[in-house]
Amino acid sequence: MTTQPYPVTTELPEKQQRHGRVWRIVAIIIGVWAAMTAVYLLFLWPWMKTWGATDDEIEATLPGDDMVPNANLRSTKGITIQAPPEAIYPWLLQIGVDRGGMYSYDWLENLFGLNVHTTDRIVPEYQEVQVGDFWRFTPKEYVLNPGPGLYVKHLVENEAVLLCFGLESKPDETCFDTWQLVLVPQADGSTRLLLRSNMAMKPELPIKLTYFIQFLMERKMLLTLRSRAEAR
Secondary structure: OOOOOOOOOOOOOHHHHHHHHHHHHHHHHHHHHHHHHHHHHHHHHHHHHOOOOOHHHHHOOOOOOOOOOOOOEEEEEEEEEOOOHHHHHHHHOOOEOOOOEOOOOHHHHHOOOOOOOOOOOOOHHHHOOOOOOEEEOOOOOOOOOOOEEEEEEEEEOOOEEEEEEEEOOOOOOOOOEEEEEEEEEOOOOOEEEEEEEEEOOOOHHHHHHOHHHHHHHHHHHHHHHHHHHHHO
């Protein structure tokens, strides 16, 4: 009597097949994420941090560059405004959610309960600015207390407004990030408004990967400042 050989199967058990599909999906997700991150860091990040700025402006030494010791990240943005510096400077002095606004996306900021209303006029009481003043990013009664904002570090009338990020109750902490708003008059009567940030923050990768949020807000701020100054 001859015995029949057992059939040989090449099919994997169902559980192994499921695990294989899961790992393939995970590998695809990781690959796509890695490719998108590489594109972001190689192309989008350099464009965002130098939006609107010329090569000379990017390389230039600007007022306030010495405010952040050991800065490891820098951005320089620029926009041309068809107005002289003295028509732009008053708008810069009004920054703050409980002052003239942030000149950015009010509707987006108000989704977080910030109650921001960007002004379309020069408000005399907001022009009385002193070194050491704190311009809030959140209202006084907000859940974050003390809240984040900007300390006024130096003012050069019609030339520069130099600001440091910080918390309201800690004015003496070392400056780790700046907003340097610099006005550069041009021969044709227009003005270049430069926004530089010097940052001392590590690790760098998370800062770069989340920078697009800051970029969107800063870009909108520059565009709104232009429209306000040119309208007047």
